[in-house]
Amino acid sequence: MATGRTGSRGRGARVAVTGGMLPYAAQMATRTEVRTSLSTHRQAGPLEMVAEGLGELWSRRRLVRYLVGADLRHTSSNTLLGEVWWILDPLLQMAVYTILVTVIFQRSVADYPIFIFSALVPWKWFSTAIEDAIGSVTTRDKLIKQLQFPKIVLPASSVLAATYNFGFGLAAMGIMLVLLYPARISALLVLIPLVAVVQFALTFALALFAAAINVFFRDLRNVSRHALRLWFYLSPVLWSFEAFFPEANRTLRLVETVNPFYPVLSAYRDLVYYGRSPDWGALAAVLAVSVLLGAIGVAFFKRLEPAFAKVL
Numbered sequence: 001m002a003t004g005r006t007g008s009r010g011r012g013a014r015v016a017v018t019g020g021m022l023p024y025a026a027q028m029a030t031r032t033e034v035r036t037s038l039s040t041h042r043q044a045g046p047l048e049m050v051a052e053g054l055g056e057l058w059s060r061r062r063l064v065r066y067l068v069g070a071d072l073r074h075t076s077s078n079t080l081l082g083e084v085w086w087i088l089d090p091l092l093q094m095a096v097y098t099i100l101v102t103v104i105f106q107r108s109v110a111d112y113p114i115f116i117f118s119a120l121v122p123w124k125w126f127s128t129a130i131e132d133a134i135g136s137v138t139t140r141d142k143l144i145k146q147l148q149f150p151k152i153v154l155p156a157s158s159v160l161a162a163t164y165n166f167g168f169g170l171a172a173m174g175i176m177l178v179l180l181y182p183a184r185i186s187a188l189l190v191l192i193p194l195v196a197v198v199q200f201a202l203t204f205a206l207a208l209f210a211a212a213i214n215v216f217f218r219d220l221r222n223v224s225r226h227a228l229r230l231w232f233y234l235s236p237v238l239w240s241f242e243a244f245f246p247e248a249n250r251t252l253r254l255v256e257t258v259n260p261f262y263p264v265l266s267a268y269r270d271l272v273y274y275g276r277s278p279d280w281g282a283l284a285a286v287l288a289v290s291v292l293l294g295a296i297g298v299a300f301f302k303r304l305e306p307a308f309a310k311v312l
Helices: 002-041 046-059 061-077 082-104 112-134 138-146 153-179 187-216 220-234 250-258 261-274 280-311
Strands: none
Touching: 046 061, 046 153, 046 280, 061 082, 061 153, 082 112, 082 153, 112 153, 112 187, 112 220, 112 261, 138 280, 153 187, 187 220, 187 261, 187 280, 261 280
């Protein structure tokens, strides 16, 4: 009888382990594996991780091109007009904001449509790249679990896909200048790619942080929508100090100082709307900060990368 009771208790214990304790044990094992992966990766220094990440982007450039094409095809296949929306969307936004500012608030400047469009197109590039990069890792969880490849190519492909579509916005801007505002065409327009390089560096740096953090903090996508909207209104897209607030107080000027996109968007507007050279010193400062932030972002991404497959 004792043996029977002991066997019964043994079977019950095994059932308890199978039914209740195993999930907890599995969770603890997963956490241990994550900590082990991270501690193993700590052996590589920050500079080594940066070099490794950049080397992976270069060695897997064909994979990056494939992912960019896949992102573009996926975006185009979900709508009837496809990539045409990259031209229509900023044009429609421009029309809405023009009515809002000039008719409702009765605040405007000369040729306001091109005034706003010159900053709206770059902002759409930035916001789209960040939003896509946030989910670039989590939406490919099955691929990450099945294949071994450097995950840094995922946010990079999202930023490059948005950069490709940015070209459509520039084409629309060029057509608008030729047809509606030919007097604002100047030789300085050829300098737009230099400003785009600065913006790309800043966008890529922030995309790396966003993609890595979202793996562990899934609410980031919802938070980012509100943060980007606030950032939009604090950036000189609908307005500029020169055109709307020439006597801006110190508090308003603080926005200009701490917002890295203020000199970037102002540079686009200087080239397109005002036909003058932008503040190259401010752009150089943004570029320097972006390169440093990008290096930190690569190291940060590589530091967390070993845990992605365990968490997803």
